[in-house]
Amino acid sequence: MLSNLIDRNLSQVFRKQAFASFLMTLFFVIFISGCGTLGSYNAATGKKEFILVSTAEEVAMGESVDQNLRAEYKYSSNRTMISRVEGIGRKIAQVSDRQDYSYNFFVIEKDELNAFTTPGGNIYIFTGLLNKLTTDAQIAAVIAHETGHCAAKHVVKKYQTSLGYDIVKKLVLGQLDSSGRAAQVVSMSSGTIMNLVLSKYSRGDEFAADKLGVKYMYLAGYDLNGIVETLAILDKESKGDGGLLILRSHPYLKDRIESVKKEIQAVKS
Ligand SMILES: [Zn+2]
Secondary structure (H helix, E strand, O other): OHHHHHHHHHHHHHHHHHHHHHHHHHHHHHHHHOOOOOEEEEOOOOEEEEOOOOHHHHHHHHHHHHHHHHHHOOEOOOHHHHHHHHHHHHHHHHOOOOOOOOOEEEEEOOOOOOEEEEOOOEEEEEHHHHOOOOOHHHHHHHHHHHHHHHHOOHHHHHHHHHOOHHHHHHHHHOOOOHHHHHHHHOOOOHHHHHHHHHOOOOHHHHHHHHHHHHHHHHHHOOOOHHHHHHHHHHHHHHOOOOOOHHHHHOOOHHHHHHHHHHHHHHHHO
16 A cells, blocks of 8 residues: 555655656757747746647537536526627737737626636626626736736746646647647646636736736826725725635735735836
8 A cells, every 4th residue: 555655745746856857858859959949038027938739629628627617617697797708808908019919808696706717818797796896997917817818828827837748748749730639738637627717816917917917007098096996895895704715726816905006106106
């Protein structure tokens, strides 16, 4: 029993080491050859990024995730609410740094304070959260933050990281044709997908998404106070309930409020 466990642990260690050495070799080859084709410049972050999943594959991934979400949640049929969210979403999407796919906005009928983004520019917001927000600027604040995660490619990076070693290796080595690539990318189990949807972003990603959120709100002409108001509403609602789902995927609320106030001053000056 114990030896099995040790064997299993050792094989996991070796697998991780093999993956790490593969990545190191890969980065080395890219670095030495000066080949920039795998790293592309991202206007949202001002950096070159290493994204293996193409835009078409990301969109296919998003469609697959949406199928899972439709099995999990009830989508709202409230046309007034959907039109309001889509209208605000379109204004924010127009000023996003990322324009290689179209953004989609979905309202989920659930009394929960939550919003999240999946690959391919799909942004989801729950009726429980919408019912707590009163102004368009407050709703725009949620959408602008999520759009920030899209533009900075935090979403695709989160999903890319979860892909298995074999798939990543095949993607890198070009061993999958285009239909094979999409099929492999979207072949995650629904449990894995739901965990990914709700998994948290890093502290750095959260602050970056807030900074981009302030920028998009400003460019789209929304009242920037909406951001502080929305964060304050979440803070108030989380009192006595630290388990708000939106805080699970978007943590560090307290620090973010202070940081956002500074970003707003900077963008106004
Ligand atoms: Zn976030």
